[in-house]
């Protein structure tokens with residue numbers, strides 16, 4: 261498999277063998293597209309399982325995604341690559357319950373029924389004008405192709421919302437906790453292109469959780485790629501020309517390499533300057549005897565008096581997340597990186613008691629995920645060019661969510677683009693050799 265034949269043999273058109281470094285969604289997507297083109301590959305994955313940031317653990321019969329996450333079924337790359345029926349997707353009720361002034365308020369469906377979204381004129385989450393603007397925003401971002409969004413000028417999400425005319429009320433009480441939670445960025449300094457892309461995806465489809473957890477998405481791709489094509493516990497330490505060295509000293513040569521790791525690791529392997537640190541998030545999972553919510557909805561914190569940014573009960577959306585008779589509660593914290601974990605946990609539990617009463621005291625903490633490599637920083641100018649080049653040098657390619665929007669869609673799309681570039685270069689080398 262690992263012939264010592266380097267790039268010269270690629271040039272004379274012999275069957276090529278590709279090493280893909282990383283079995284996250286971008287690496288798996290790249291592998292599937294290479295497989296379709298009958299190009300041989302092996303994935304080297306540094307950890308003990310495939311999936312990267314989209315993995316789920318089973319703890320006491322509960323399914324815990326590694327950090328709260330959702331699949332937006334309107335993602336075009338996911339539609340093209342995934343079998344949604346097999347994932348048995350279940351949807352959230354669109355909109356949110358917003359905790360503001362010690363009460364919960366409904367923001368019904370800003371994506372598809374913008375007129376109904378602030379249920380009454382007395383709803384303190386936004387103004388009548390905000391309702392009209394949400395309808396206008398939905399129209400603006402749903403028109404045209406994704407490229408239309410990608411080619412616009414970018415500013416921060418906060419500047420964009422203000423310029424659009426939204427009130428301070430709705431920015432603070434809906435957009436900041438909602439999109440702060442999506443981008444792991446309460447400052448809303450994330451690019452307006454990422455905001456428009458995400459708003460469009462929420463507007464055009466459902467927000468879903470698969471049966472068996474988000475990890476089922478990666479597992480579906482693994483099945484199609486073939487388990488035998490993935491070498492687990494094989495962390496790459498160094499790349500020189502077309503030879504990789506694993507941390508245990510093993511040398512592997514190939515015809516082409518695709519680096520499908522997180523952005524900072526890709527930069528390290530390529531001896532390039534490190535990108536900005538990735539955004540962080542913490543996720544607490546609790547077991548409860550019953551759900552504290554009346555419907556399968558996302559809860560947002562617009563009261564700035566506790567660390568929780570957003571909360572949901574995944575088992576209300578998809579019952580496979582909890583054993584029979586139990587509910588799984590997920591609470592996400594953005595920022596608060598200076599508090600030590602024990603203190604933060606106390607604040608989280610206090611906040612839950614404040615929201616749901618003494619029953620929250622009986623909830624059992626199942627696990628806390630402290631995710632330090634959550635999302636690439638998509639603040640301007642990060643998305644000046646949304647679809648960044650995937651060719652690095654002769655025979656070396658790169659993919660991952662740092663090459664596009666920081667999302668499942670971006671990861672899958674970048675993997676496809678890297679495979680397409682590799683196939684194009686390979687075909688060009690074959691025809692050059694023949695002529």
Ligand SMILES: Cc1cc2nc3c(=O)[nH]c(=O)nc-3n(C[C@H](O)[C@H](O)[C@H](O)COP(=O)(O)OP(=O)(O)OC[C@H]3O[C@@H](n4cnc5c(N)ncnc54)[C@H](O)[C@@H]3O)c2cc1C
Pocket residue numbers: 281282283284285286287304305306307310311312313314326327328329330331332494495496497520521522525541631633634635659660661662666667668669671
């Ligand atoms: C908590 C959380 C919530 C999220 N929520 C959402 C959401 O709701 N919707 C959405 O669209 N997106 C969400 N995302 C983002 C989405 O999960 C990512 O954009 C996407 O999974 C990135 O895939 P990737 O292949 O680019 O990178 P990764 O998934 O990070 O994969 C990289 C892989 O490379 C491996 N690797 C790294 N270094 C090496 C090495 N030296 N040698 C070998 N292997 C190596 C890693 O172990 C990993 O498996 C969320 C992310 C997190 C963390």
